[in-house]
Amino acid sequence: MTWSATARGAQQPDNTAFTQQRLPAWQPLLSASIALPLFFCAGLAFIGLGLGLYYTSNSIKELEYDYTGSPDTGNCSACAEAGQDGAPPPNCSCALNFSLPELFQGPVYFYYELSNFYQNNRRYSVSCDNAQLSGFPSALRQPVNDCAPYQYGAAGLPIAPCGAIADSLFNDSFSLWHQRQPGEPYVEVPLDRTGIAWWTDNHVKFRNPPLVNGSLALAFSGTAAPPSWPRPVYELSPDPNNTGFVNQDFVVWMRTAALPTFRKLYARIRQGNYSAGLPRGDYRVHITYNYPVRAFHGRKLVVFSSISWMGGKNPFLGIAYLVVGSLCILTGFVMLVVYIRYQDQDDEDDSDD
Numbered sequence: 001m002t003w004s005a006t007a008r009g010a011q012q013p014d015n016t017a018f019t020q021q022r023l024p025a026w027q028p029l030l031s032a033s034i035a036l037p038l039f040f041c042a043g044l045a046f047i048g049l050g051l052g053l054y055y056t057s058n059s060i061k062e063l064e065y066d067y068t069g070s071p072d073t074g075n076c077s078a079c080a081e082a083g084q085d086g087a088p089p090p091n092c093s094c095a096l097n098f099s100l101p102e103l104f105q106g107p108v109y110f111y112y113e114l115s116n117f118y119q120n121n122r123r124y125s126v127s128c129d130n131a132q133l134s135g136f137p138s139a140l141r142q143p144v145n146d147c148a149p150y151q152y153g154a155a156g157l158p159i160a161p162c163g164a165i166a167d168s169l170f171n172d173s174f175s176l177w178h179q180r181q182p183g184e185p186y187v188e189v190p191l192d193r194t195g196i197a198w199w200t201d202n203h204v205k206f207r208n209p210p211l212v213n214g215s216l217a218l219a220f221s222g223t224a225a226p227p228s229w230p231r232p233v234y235e236l237s238p239d240p241n242n243t244g245f246v247n248q249d250f251v252v253w254m255r256t257a258a259l260p261t262f263r264k265l266y267a268r269i270r271q272g273n274y275s276a277g278l279p280r281g282d283y284r285v286h287i288t289y290n291y292p293v294r295a296f297h298g299r300k301l302v303v304f305s306s307i308s309w310m311g312g313k314n315p316f317l318g319i320a321y322l323v324v325g326s327l328c329i330l331t332g333f334v335m336l337v338v339y340i341r342y343q344d345q346d347d348e349d350d351s352d353d
Helices: 005-011 032-058 077-082 137-141 199-205 248-254 315-352
Strands: 062-066 092-100 108-115 173-179 187-189 262-269 281-289 299-305
Touching: 032 315, 062 092, 077 092, 108 173, 173 262, 199 248, 248 262
Parallel strands: none
Antiparallel strands: 062 299, 092 281, 108 262, 108 299, 173 187, 173 281
């Protein structure tokens, strides 16, 4: 079978510079005079940036206190040991004491930290219903299958919020108290619990369903609370602007962590006499110990940290830049030695000819 001239012409691309691949192109030929300065300049830039990041990270102060309650830590051991099957008794309380010899520069960020908790497990990380968390009534009544086995309750009612992430919500609570001088009474330190979630999460991703007769409880009627929750989602807080799916603690927890040891923001300390930081003195953290970690051999910590322009303490980033910069300079020196050696051989070969 032969093609006619008309058929062949119909199959040919247009006679343009783009379709016929006649566009001008630049193909650089890297020489030693170009490549070597690039390696040295990149190495110096990375090392300079790494030193700045590492110095800034080291200037951030942190205080970490383990309150898991194991015998080697001592704190809250009564709550940890009194529980059955690894779960602490309901509303068990304990205290954690520490002292500051000087001002802990503020603003101070109060975190809780969990270890050996794999929120990055794929089955766990997808166990939620984004449409339900966005407040769609249809999703509230029909949770997605990804939420199983936390999709429907024992009575057959849909769970809201559904899924393993919501069911495992961290529910320890804290209050901080300060004693300026020995013998003086402890004064409660105000904790700012507002605005601890990402703005996009709090204002875009998470929404409560439309109110029914002005009531959020009626909007959630016909649903069940997650099995591990002592109360329904619309009773997470007495503040009507901080309950339901827009509760700050709930929103912070629902943003899953990438590593098995992670911190989540609990509060900021920046009000009243503590706007400049935590003054010297004795401190006591009152803890309502509810969250079980013994089953997965985890640990719980409270962390007080200052921040800088780069955020929290993270020495890894500075070290990574320093390593990459050092490798660039080392590679540059190796290439320089190779270039000089073979350049001399080329000159000798040219002279022999």
